[in-house]
Amino acid sequence: MDGALASQQPIFESVPREYSGGTMREIMIQGARTRFWEYGNPQGSPLVLIHGFRGDHHGLELIAAGLGSFRVIIPDLPGFGRSEPIPGAEHTVSTYASWLIDFVGAVAPREPVHLVGHSFGSIICSYALNARPGFVAALSLINPICQPALEGDQRLVSALATLYYDAGARLPAPLGFRLLRSGLVTRLSSEFMMKNSDPELRKFINGQHDAYFGAFSSRETVLQAYRASITHTAAEFSSGIREPVQMIVAEKDDLGSLELQHQMFAGLKKGRFDLIPAVGHLIHYETPLRAATLLTDFHSETVSKVETP
Numbered sequence: 554m555d556g557a558l559a560s561q562q563p564i565f566e567s568v569p570r571e572y573s574g575g576t577m578r579e580i581m582i583q584g585a586r587t588r589f590w591e592y593g594n595p596q597g598s599p600l601v602l603i604h605g606f607r608g609d610h611h612g613l614e615l616i617a618a619g620l621g622s623f624r625v626i627i628p629d630l631p632g633f634g635r636s637e638p639i640p641g642a643e644h645t646v647s648t649y650a651s652w653l654i655d656f657v658g659a660v661a662p663r664e665p666v667h668l669v670g671h672s673f674g675s676i677i678c679s680y681a682l683n684a685r686p687g688f689v690a691a692l693s694l695i696n697p698i699c700q701p702a703l704e705g706d707q708r709l710v711s712a713l714a715t716l717y718y719d720a721g722a723r724l725p726a727p728l729g730f731r732l733l734r735s736g737l738v739t740r741l742s743s744e745f746m747m748k749n750s751d752p753e754l755r756k757f758i759n760g761q762h763d764a765y766f767g768a769f770s771s772r773e774t775v776l777q778a779y780r781a782s783i784t785h786t787a788a789e790f791s792s793g794i795r796e797p798v799q800m801i802v803a804e805k806d807d808l809g810s811l812e813l814q815h816q817m818f819a820g821l822k823k824g825r826f827d828l829i830p831a832v833g834h835l836i837h838y839e840t841p842l843r844a845a846t847l848l849t850d851f852h853s854e855t856v857s858k859v860e861t862p
Contacts (some may be wrong), residue, residue, distance in 0.1 A: 563825075565749040565839050567721075572583075572618040575610070575627070577635075582655050585637040589660065592617040597624040599661040600852060603653065605672030606782045609634025611739035611765050613671065615774070616695075616837055618843025620739045623852070625669075632774035634765070639646070643775040646785050650681035653740055654688055667852045671837055672696050672808070673782045679790035687793055691855040693799040693848055696834050697787040699817045701808040715783070722776040733775060734767035742766075748805050748833040758838045781853035790814070792820035799825045799851040801844055803832040825851055 573844060590610050591602075600623040608706045610627040611634075617625045618781030631652055632638035634715045644647050649832075657666050668689040670678030675697040682692060697796045721733035743762040747755055769775040798821050811828075827847045832839050 558639050563753060564843070566842055567751075567813075568574060568753050569615060569618065572614060573837050575614065575617065575625075579654045579658055580656070582631075582637050582650055582659060583642075585639045585652075587628055587631065587637070587652075587656060588625055588635040589656075590614075592625040592627070593621050593623050597622050597623055597701055598666060598667060598852070599850075600667045600669065601660070602627045603668070603670045603674035603678055604630065604633075605674050606778060607633070607766050607769070608672075609647070609765050609768050611761065612837055614719060615776075615841035616845050619842040620849060622849065624661075627658060629768075630674075630778075632778065634768045638770045638774045644774050644781065646676055646680050647684070647782070649677045649778075650684055653677055653681045654716070657682045657688060667691050667693075667855065669693040669848060670787075671697065672698060672780070672834065675787040676782065676790075679787040679794065681784070682794045682796060683790045689796065690737050691797045691799070691852060692794065693801060693851060694787055694791070695801045695836055695844060696803055696806055696818065697778070697791070697800055697809065698784055699788045699813045701783065701786060715781070718776050722772045725774070729772050733769075733772060733831045739763060739766045746807065746834045747830060748835070749839050754839070758835065761838065768856045788817040788820070791817060792822075796826070797820055797823040797851075797855055799827065799847070801827045801829065801836065801847055803834060803836050804830045805833045806830060808834050809829060827851075 573592055575592045577588060579586055579588045600620060604612050609629045617627060629636035632644055639648060639652060645647050666689045668678050675694040678692055721729045724732060736798050739762050740759060743759050747758055800818055818824055829836060829840055829843060836844050
């Protein structure tokens with residue numbers, strides 16, 4: 554397996570002045586209306602990006618801005634953003650993975666697809682490739698979840714978060730929604746994850762979280778997704794993946810130590826390890842164009858190998 558190391562100069566990127574909001578489309582998957590956005594080159598190789606817990610497509614748009622040679626597709630996960638929950642289903646990792654397999658088959662049915670999962674999305678994507686080997690050509694995991702939330706250094710924070718989501722589900726509906734969409738809790742979470750000291754960038758990231766962290770369809774869906782996010786890890790499933798896997802890892806990610814990330818990488822059959830220094834769990838906001846460059850390098854190389862007779 555190859556190991557690739559990004560520059561060791563800690564460079565946080567500036568707040569973008571403008572970037573494409575993409576073109577919204579919608580499709581029915583497993584009885585739910587899924588909304589997704591397309592960016593980049595419509596004739597390029599399809600690259601599907603899957604966001605993390607409590608996020609939606611907005612969180613990955615800055616990365617999409619640096620992927621102009623690809624046909625970039627970013628859906629809102631079922632029950633989040635502007636996508637409907639899957640009717641009658643508990644929103645477990647296996648449910649999301651099944652939806653993802655069907656979604657990829659529907660939006661790009663006749664060509665090799667490349668897949669990217671961020672945070673909780675890394676768990677969904679890894680599970681899906683175990684369940685359906687070969688449904689994509691290659692996989693990138695940004696800030697992959699490599700250890701159970703209740704066992705790591707942040708287990709106390711995770712335990713408090715569990716109490717928070719349980720309370721949000723048990724309280725009467727108006728109070729429960731108010732708690733789960735609390736601006737104070739969102740701000741504390743945002744401040745905890747940021748590693749940069751640029752006031753303008755911090756304001757931008759807080760604004761993004763304020764605007765989109767409350768975009769979920771129901772208390773039940775967000776609680777189910779939270780339980781899924783802390784019950785499983787990408788490392789559980791990644792060792793069984795036959796396709797090439799890229800890990801884009803942050804040096805200061807509070808949700809997974811470098812030691813455990815390296816252990817996860819060692820279990821891959823075909824892998825590439827890219828480390829971004831100084832950054833934490835918000836690669837997609839603090840160094841999105843660097844992440845896009847690493848993704849382009851990895852997936853362009855994989856595309857070339859697929860196309861070479």
